Amino acid sequence: MSGWRSAVRARGRPEELPRRGTPRGRLLTADDLDEARRVCALDPVTGVLAAARLDVAALVGLEAAGGQAWGFPATGPLAAVCWSGANLVPVVPPAVTGQDAVDAVDAFAALARLQGRRSSSIVGERTVALALWERLAAVWPPAREVRPDQPSLAIDGDPLVEPDPLVRRATLADVDVVLPACVRMFAEEVGYAPVATPGSAYALRVRSLVAEGRAFVHLEPGAGAAARSPVVFKAELGAVAGGVAQVQGVWVDPVLRGRGLAAPGMAAVVVAARRDVAPVVSLYVNAYNAPALATYRRVGFEQVGTFATVLF
Structure with missing residues (x-):
């Protein structure tokens, strides 16, 4: 990679952040959002999920953004933040170590x-996310799946x-073919199909990404945008903040896998995202998904940290 390096560094195993009392955090208000975003910017790749929601909150308000922002410590300058919405996303920057990191998670x-x-879900830097779940496991319902690496x-x-020259930004005319592909991807990745009826939260989310120019597709060659042709490849920029665009929802039609379509598709997404959206493109992937890891490394992605996800 040229010039840029993430501030991410390994924190060790989650048990290295032991339980310790209940140090107090605080519910953030609109007046805290700029400072919270600065905390996320200390490690922009790891913080992009929370930072993207904080950006929305700064534009439309916390209530309309669909969640809460929490800060640590309870008084004084923020050292760590957590977004609590559809996902619980703790952000404890790498410079926050030792007892301070323990207290933030607590x-x-x-x-x-x-x-x-x-x-x-709970999602974030591996040690922090797993330590947070270790503290909640006794009082929250059981996790459906834990993805620790x-x-x-x-x-x-x-x-x-x-880059694949046939990958382009999806348009609203493509939604009827993009949405079913998104549902299939989601079901493969998460284990169940989301509710995607007209007006559902999932359908509106897909439509919003398309409308914002953050969805990319390769449709079957020769088919018009309105035709119900197969989606060969698709991906979205699911979170954008702090100079980072995080790719989500990467999918190749199963009948076309093994033909080398994913790497050129991802290359096209990288070029477009870096040109028009953010200078750094990121993603995270399960360690056991060896084919995906090989594809991303072939494109030029390098590992800068490790996430974990707890699914409910």
């Missing part, structure tokens, strides 16, 4: 216990393979 766990489980990858230069 504070967020205390707030999460008070609120109760409203999120469909998800390499976080990033690229800040030109891809190492030629």
Whole structure:
């Protein structure tokens, strides 16, 4: 990679952040959002999920953004933040270590216990996310799945393979073919199909990404945008903040896998995202998904950290 390096560094195993009392955090208000975003910017790749929601909150308000922002410590300058919405996303920057890191996780766990489980997942830097879940496991419903090893990858230069010239931004005319592909991807990745009826939260989310120019597709050659042709390849920029665009929802039609379509498709997404959206493109992937890891590394992505996800 050229020039840019993440501040991410390994924290060790989650048990290295032991339980310790209930240090207090605080519910953030609109007046705290700029400072919270600065905390996320200390490690922009790891913080992009929370930072993207904080950006929305700064534009439309916390209530309209669909979640809460928590901060640590309870008084004084913020050292760590956590977004609590559809996902619970703790952000404890790498410079926050030792007892301060323990106290931050304990504070967020205390707030999460008070609120109760409203999120469909806990996701973030591996040690922090797993330590937070270790504190909540006794009081929240059981997790459906824990994914403890998800390499976080990033690229800040030109891809190492030629981009697929047929990958383009999806348009609203493509929604009727993009949405079913998104549902199939989600079901493969998460284990169940989301409710995607017209007007559902999932359908509106897909439509919003398309409308914002953050969805990319390769449709079957020769088919018009309105035709119900197969989606060969698709991906979305699911979170954008702090100079980072995080790719989500990468999918190749199963009948076309093994033909080398994913790497050129991802290369096209990287080129477009770096040109028009953000200079750094990131994603995270399950460590056991060897084919995906090989594809991303072939494109030029490098590992800059490790995430973990707890699914409910």
